Amino acid sequence: MNGRVARKSSQLGTYTVKSRFSQKMPQYLFIAPAALFVLLFMLYPIAYNIVVSFQDLTLMNLRSGGEFIGLQNYKEMIQTEKFGIALKNTVIYTAACIFFQVIIGYLLAVFLNQDFPFRNFFRSIMLLAWMTPLVITGTLFKWLFDVDHGVINYFLVSLHLIDAPINWLGQQDTALAAVIMTNIWIGIPFNMILILAAMQALPSDVYEAAKVDGASRFQTFWRITLPLLKPALLIILVLGIIYTFKVFDIILIMTGGGPVNATQVLPFYGYELAFVNFDFGASGAVATVILVILICIALIYLYLIKREEAE
Structure with missing residues (x-):
């Protein structure tokens, strides 16, 4: 039973x-x-x-498979001067681009959040810079920064701001700055549209109450706007850092990492190791380092979000 x-x-x-x-x-x-x-x-x-990244994989043994060499690729990468230059340029490039993109994007979002004629038209026009393919944008700015026929040098000389044309992309002092300015122009619309969307979701009654209490514009921004925009700004910063840190297209088109490694960044350094030197193991090590850095940034973002939710 x-x-x-x-x-x-x-x-x-x-x-x-x-x-x-x-x-x-x-x-x-x-x-x-x-x-x-x-x-x-x-x-x-x-x-x-x-x-x-843990193998000695080159073009010669690509078919048979590389030999396992442990952390040898990482040791050689850290000891290479070019890796240090690429890491420094990547950090400078990312920090400068994100700073100006967010600041200018916020100012444009404040402007386009006002009620004025043809507001939607100007919003659409602002997105053109972000929608344009990077190949076209890089080629355009390469011409704009040209030492002989560039429009930027023409206006600077015409306004008597400089005495002679500057070789923006051909000298170490200005090449990275020119690439940074190019990427800032590309990324401003992305930041602007996200910040604008977050602004339009803010409660209007809070601002009315602050106006009644006599709060100044700075106090309203510091005490109300910035705290309410904090979650959106964190997302924008993380997405912007990830997108900017893995820059490749603009560098390839405008400078090719030169002159004398002045615009050498980690993704382009990994590309050169793989497709110029055919050292796939070393290239894999560089790509893994980039992955670890971006994962750390994402973990910091998750930590800040959880702490904010707990508060």
């Missing part, structure tokens, strides 16, 4: 599990394409790159 009851209970449990699985099968089928895409085109390349 007890055996029959046990068998029936087992059959009932098996039926319940099958029933639940059959009910959830459509859900699994819906997410299967996305999961397969993430697995094949995101997780697998990342895992393979990490494995390659």
Whole structure:
């Protein structure tokens, strides 16, 4: 008797599990394409790159597979002067771009948040810089910064701000600054539209109460606008840092990492190791370092979000 009851209970449990699985099968089928895409085109390349970074993999042994050499690629990378230059340029490039993009983007968002004629038209025009392909933008600014026929030198000389044309992209002192200005122009609309969307979601009654209490514009900004925009600004900063830190297109088009490594950045350094020197192991090490840095930035963002929610 007890055996029959046990068998029936087992059959009932098996039926319940099958029933639940059959009910959830459509859900699994819906997410299967996305999961397969993430697995094949995101997780697998990342895992393979990490494995390659521990191998002596070059063009000569690419087919047979590289020999496992442990942390040798990382040791050689750290000892290379070019890596230090690339890391320093990447940090300077990212910090300068993010600072000016957020500040100018915020000012434009404040302006476009006002009620005036053709406001939507100007919002649309601002997005053109961000929507333009980077190849076109890089080529355009390369011409604008040209030493002989560039428009920027023409206006600076015409306004008597400089005595002679500046070789913006051909000398170490100005090449990185020219690339930074180019990327600032590209990223301003992205920051502006996100900050503008966050501003329009702010409660108006809080500002009315502050106006009644006699709060100044600075007090309103510091005590109300900035705290309410903090979550959106954190997202903008994280996305901007990730997007800017992995710069490659603009560097390739405008300077090619030169002159004399003045615009050498980590992603371009990894590209040169892989497709110029054909040292895929060393390139994988550089890519892994970039991945670790960006993961740390994302973890800092998650920590700040959790702390803000706790408060």
